[in-house]
Amino acid sequence: MHKTAIYPGTFDPLTNGHMDIIRRASMIFDTLIVAVAKSATKEPMFPLSEREEMLRLATRECPSVRVESFDTLLADFAQERGACILVRGLRAVSDFEYELQMGYANASLNPALETIYLMPSLQNAFISSSVIRSILLHKGKISHLVPPVVCEYIQKRRSCM
Incomplete structure (x- = not known):
């Protein structure tokens, strides 16, 4: 039986934590749809088209995505x-209450x-898109927090690093 799952999010921007969940979920399900929410x-910070493009670039080596x-x-x-399955990431207890409500809804x-629910790998547990956006606003370095292709994309299009 073919299993399709959806990993939804705003991915604003895509992080190493997101990619960790995407890689692991893509090994579990036949098809993983990474669904970018217009929100x-x-x-x-990034328009929908740019968030989609960053995801496409970062997942081009993942045939089931x-x-x-x-x-x-x-x-x-x-x-x-x-799809009959939603995949969500849980970094900390603080994520759980919100995710539980959304799961029930x-x-x-x-x-x-x-x-x-998948937990990110330990090295990615603290990473969030909001932290990355804050770093970008203050012209900080994000190369260790996002996939290289995303870092390059942001550097080329935003000149904010």
Whole structure:
């Protein structure tokens, strides 16, 4: 039976922690859709098209990974794609309460949808997109926090490093 999972997020920008989850989830599922949220509630630093492009560049060596964007309910997006599993990353206890609420909300909208949680590797546990955005705003170095292709992309397009 073919298993399709979705790893949703804003990926603003893509981090080494995200890539850790993507690599590991892509080994578990036949197809992993990395779903980039348009996000009406957040004001991203990077436009949707750039976030998608960074993900495509970073995952080009992952044959089972597809990058798509969405601006609908995640439960509906999953159903449209034939996915029955959501993959979420948990860095700390502080992530758990939010993720638990979202998991229950998605299950109430689509009872066939399961959410699994993966912890990032220890070296990536502290990395978040918001930390990286803050570092970028202060013109700090992010090369150790994001995939090399993302660092190059940001350097070329943003001149903020």
